[in-house]
Amino acid sequence: MRISDVEIHEFDYEVERTGTVGGNWVYDPDSTLEPPGFVLTIRTADGTEGHYRGFAFTPPSIAQVQMVAEEHLLGRDPLARRGIWQDCWRALRHTDHFGLGAIDVALWDLAGNHHDASVSTLLGGYRDTLPTYASTMFVDDNGGLDGPEAFADYAERCLDRGYDGFKFHGHPEVRPEVDIAICEALADRVGSEMDLMIDSSSLYRTYADALKVGQALDDLDFFWYEDPMHDGGVSERTTKKLVAALDTPMLGLEHVRTGPYGAVDSLASESTDLVRASAHMDGGITGALKTAEAAEAFGVDVELLLGGPAHMHLMSALRNSSYFEHGLLNPESDWILNQGFEGRPESIDDDGRMAVPDGPGLGVDIDWEFVDRRRTGHTVIE
């Protein structure tokens, strides 16, 4: 079985009632975003296919797929994923490796289709359903999630809906005091019943601000403190100091594109408490699994970033992972990241749990009618 062609469908999708402040997604009743997405299909001569549906960083991901498709995909055995992974990791060595994420996930889907088994089963997965947390958009000034009361109200709704945890993204105009006030309101309203997290999304410009917010979280028994520092959380020294200074576990590495190799450095230097990984951004399921396995060996939990079916299957195989991230939500949002799939694979039951798809491969079908209707580009490499 050899890869005969690589096909890319680009499309855009709709995020209603959402705008941006400094590039950060916020509730905005008068705005609809139309971000680009894509479907990568890897196909063999006998017609076996694997699909990847991408929803973020579409142009750079596609550019990287195109950089390696001819040299490292065409003619290769698609089941020999690890060889392809190593070649593409090296070929994309100057980049953030986004393209490898798409390629590897599509190869896992293809393998599942070939073996008539789910990716979870191929991974030896053992969890059928996953606990989830509600992950909101950034703080807005548009009457949505616009302050402590609004967040506390929404968290209560999320608790009623079944979520076990609640996370918000800070004020996009960098207002640590607003972020702290929201944390206090959340802890007061739902802190005894939900795990609470803040994703500061690298907004804070000084260590002083990052420390101040962290100290507030310590008093409020937050579940984790995610990416406070403006450098993206790159500096091991900075995060190591925060880890030492704070009781609240730090979740780091979402913005550090060094894959398993860099993650291990952060683990060895004890510069994060929890490790962020993403099949989309960290070399696919193969890459994120390397990171997760290393983290398990270090006794550290790995928390996957958003990410749909690829992450459902991956997380089903992991012991050391607490939550599937469901977002980005606001009180008037419909869940957006099902777009491009048939049905609604990212849905939770009344207990806030998400079912891992059990069909072959990723267990989801591309909604080709949707993709064709909103198509913005099409490329075939063969």
Add this chain to the structure above:
Amino acid sequence: MRISDVEIHEFDYEVERTGTVGGNWVYDPDSTLEPPGFVLTIRTADGTEGHYRGFAFTPPSIAQVQMVAEEHLLGRDPLARRGIWQDCWRALRHTDHFGLGAIDVALWDLAGNHHDASVSTLLGGYRDTLPTYASTMFVDDNGGLDGPEAFADYAERCLDRGYDGFKFHGHPEVRPEVDIAICEALADRVGSEMDLMIDSSSLYRTYADALKVGQALDDLDFFWYEDPMHDGGVSERTTKKLVAALDTPMLGLEHVRTGPYGAVDSLASESTDLVRASAHMDGGITGALKTAEAAEAFGVDVELLLGGPAHMHLMSALRNSSYFEHGLLNPESDWILNQGFEGRPESIDDDGRMAVPDGPGLGVDIDWEFVDRRRTGHTVIE
């Protein structure tokens, strides 16, 4: 003065007598590559302009410029570079930050045009000419640089041409024994008169191979040993072991997209002897300067990766940098990276020295006739 529009011209250029093996450039008399390049122009309402000519990683760079142009460039004071830099670093936090390189270099060019001063002068630069080394393509099997004798012959020509140093890229099919034989031939032929370097370009798949080549370099008094490991040189632990085991200075970080924040971690952990930086890939002149300043403070040299006028100006301001990299060359190559500029800014004199342009900004003019003739795309954001 406010930024009124951002314009991108995409084009392709020609690299004659060059093919690829596993994506690596090699001499090939029967092949011409046509890689994509681009010109980014940042313009103010009063018509002041800055240009950046990109020659590598064009699609992801353009994608990232488009991600931030509206939110973080339009309407901003183009001279307030450091504010734009911080905003874009954070906005592109998930990515490799390629787009920030293009933006920042264009802003430096614009500032130079505004002040009627060269970028070197704005930086306080003090070197008018720069020592260079010849940097070859990868080992080929096509009768070009195809083995020890061919490399030794070519190094001798480069010595006669005036270059003070000579670097080659290893065998793209991963043959450490071939690489060692070439090193031996080079040391034997020109080692007493040139600084010799090998760029293993993350080809070696095992630590064992990386160590073996390094031990050979120790015996041959090589000037540096660049990026042996397949992980891209990401793992600080791996490179730290090589640094400790070898006498030859290790040059690392070309493939680690963590900017000054990650570079300092590697410096603090003594996991590299020399630091690679690039205005193109590490956040522009502003980003690479942060890395270079930190390296100087650590007593470590910074060696800039290829890179044309941006690097001439930057290097003119640095004490702790040995060489401008001139490449990628083979015995039949004309210098390729002048394409898109008027004249031949990357040229060496009989002593192998390259003159830093002294006109305003980057001191080079875009060859618009060339760009228009080979144009493949055009975007205006305003």
